[in-house]
Amino acid sequence: MSRKPKLYYFNGRGKMESIRWLLAAAGVEFEEEFLETREQYEKLLQGGSLLFQQVPMVEIDGMKMVQTRAILSYIAGKYNLYGKDLKERALIDMYVGGTDDLMGFIMMFPFLSAEDKEKQRAVIVQKATSRYFPAYEKVLKDHGQDFLVGNNFSWADVHLLEAILMVEEKKSDVLSGFPQLQAFKARISSIPTIKKFLEPGSQRKPVPDDKYVETVRRVLRMYYDVKAN
Amino acid sequence: MSGKPRLTYLNGRGRMEPVRWLLAAAGVEFEEVFLQTKEQYDKLIKDGVLLFQQVPLVEIDGMKMVQTRAILSYIAGKYNLYGKDLKERALIDMYVEGISDLMQMILMLPFSPPDAKEKNLDSLKEKATNRYFPVFEKVLKQHGQDFLVGNKFSWADVQLIEAILAVEEKIPAVLSGFPQLQAFKTKMSNMPTIKKFLQPGSPRKPPPDDHYVETVLKVFKR
Numbered sequence: 434m435s436r437k438p439k440l441y442y443f444n445g446r447g448k449m450e451s452i453r454w455l456l457a458a459a460g461v462e463f464e465e466e467f468l469e470t471r472e473q474y475e476k477l478l479q480g481g482s483l484l485f486q487q488v489p490m491v492e493i494d495g496m497k498m499v500q501t502r503a504i505l506s507y508i509a510g511k512y513n514l515y516g517k518d519l520k521e522r523a524l525i526d527m528y529v530g531g532t533d534d535l536m537g538f539i540m541m542f543p544f545l546s547a548e549d550k551e552k553q554r555a556v557i558v559q560k561a562t563s564r565y566f567p568a569y570e571k572v573l574k575d576h577g578q579d580f581l582v583g584n585n586f587s588w589a590d591v592h593l594l595e596a597i598l599m600v601e602e603k604k605s606d607v608l609s610g611f612p613q614l615q616a617f618k619a620r621i622s623s624i625p626t627i628k629k630f631l632e633p634g635s636q637r638k639p640v641p642d643d644k645y646v647e648t649v650r651r652v653l654r655m656y657y658d659v660k661a662n
Numbered sequence: 663m664s665g666k667p668r669l670t671y672l673n674g675r676g677r678m679e680p681v682r683w684l685l686a687a688a689g690v691e692f693e694e695v696f697l698q699t700k701e702q703y704d705k706l707i708k709d710g711v712l713l714f715q716q717v718p719l720v721e722i723d724g725m726k727m728v729q730t731r732a733i734l735s736y737i738a739g740k741y742n743l744y745g746k747d748l749k750e751r752a753l754i755d756m757y758v759e760g761i762s763d764l765m766q767m768i769l770m771l772p773f774s775p776p777d778a779k780e781k782n783l784d785s786l787k788e789k790a791t792n793r794y795f796p797v798f799e800k801v802l803k804q805h806g807q808d809f810l811v812g813n814k815f816s817w818a819d820v821q822l823i824e825a826i827l828a829v830e831e832k833i834p835a836v837l838s839g840f841p842q843l844q845a846f847k848t849k850m851s852n853m854p855t856i857k858k859f860l861q862p863g864s865p866r867k868p869p870p871d872d873h874y875v876e877t878v879l880k881v882f883k884r
Contacts, residue, residue, distance in 0.1 A: 484756060484760065484797055485760045485763070485793055485794065485797060486793055494749070496749070496752060498752060498756060499756060499760075500755065500756045500759035500760060501759075502731065502755065502759050503752060503755035503756040503758075503759050506735075506751070506752070506755050507748060507751070507752040507755070510748050510751065511748060519736060519739045519740060520723070520725065522735070522736070522739065523725060523727060523732055523735070523736040524725075526729065526731060526732030526735050526736070527713060527727060527728060527729045527732040529732075530714075530728075530729030530730075530731055530732050531713065531714050531729065534714070564714055564715055565714065568713050568714055
């Protein structure tokens with residue numbers, strides 16, 4: 434029996450991608466089972482593996498964990514990426530909450546109609562450049578350290594890099610005007626575990642395409658229209 | 663200067679209510695500042711106190727905390743309502759996140775367009791009775807303990823009792839078929855700090871009404 438964490442999700446980013454990032458950043462190898470058919474999903478449901486009938490699900494340390502945030506918090510805690518005390522954890526939680534909200538705008542993107550996609554792209558860029566990036570730019574400027582919290586690499590840094598790269602995929606020059614974030618991006622990208630994750634052949638998933646959307650809709654029977662925020 | 667946590671939000675439940683519940687359950691007194699006008703909110707943003715330009719805001723232990731989940735995690739950790747180790751914390755997090763998804767449906771209800779209200783209420787009933795309540799019914803039945811995690815009162819218990827009461831306000835008979843949850847509801851409601859919070863005159867806020875919805879739309883209008 435493998436002791437590696439095992440991830441159950443679609444073969445695409447969605448809500449599992451942040452977990453892939455964090456495990457990779459921590460240098461933890463993991464296995465993946467990709468949901469491709471409704472039957473696979475129903476089998477998981479019937480087997481009682483999905484506490485709230487949902488994925489992501491991660492088998493780790495004898496637990497069948499669900500709820501993305503719970504999974505991420507556990508990994509962060511286990512691999513010392515959660516600060517040194519309650520107050521540092523609070524800062525990390527706040528920062529991750531922000532990047533999570535930002536990535537939420539992007540997560541629904543592939544499911545939108547073509548017309549809504551254009552509107553949403555503008556929303557993503559607007560939120561990134563007027564709400565989220567300025568906050569992190571200021572944090573980094575104010576303390577002048579390499580990492581967001583406690584002068585130590587943490588979950589917050591991994592999550593912010595993930596968010597930056599995702600927004601850049603929507604607008605490649607979005608970091609112009611944010612020199613601290615540009616430097617941050619370069620620094621964090623060159624951390625060995627992250628550098629490895631950013632290379633081709635890693636378990637990082639590509640930008641979601643129509644095939645991914647089709648698979649999700651088919652497996653979850655999620656045929657309703659997704660509306661933009 | 664008061665050492666009490668200070669909560670800044672509208673005078674209503676919204677995203678702040680779980681924070682009020684958790685502080686109250688922990689026996690912690692707190693102050694509140696209520697946003698009633700757009701000008702008040704704009705001033706907060708201008709003053710730079712809202713990290714992401716949003717409320718809830720909780721000033722606690724020298725920090726200006728935002729992001730509900732971060733605030734709740736901090737309070738849970740500080741007041742020993744977060745389990746005894748990483749694994750218990752993981753269970754609490756899973757349960758709380760699940761309940762939070764259910765609460766999100768309740769949060770959105772008053773803002774549903776009139777023609778969607780009925781459908782959203784049905785959806786709430788369906789999710790509560792088929793997805794969420796059965797999980798906690800089973801957890802309690804399997805270990806036979808009073809509390810959800812580690813035989814000890816935790817954030818998960820507070821979040822669940824809040825959710826049960828909130829759903830019952832919309833669907834009064836929702837707990838029929840869930841005897842463990844009925845017993846849980848009674849037990850939690852009788853815990854001294856929670857009992858006090860459930861009495862009139864506590865900081866607990868009433869169910870959102872039209873006036874509350876109006877205020878939300880007015881204060882956050884862009």
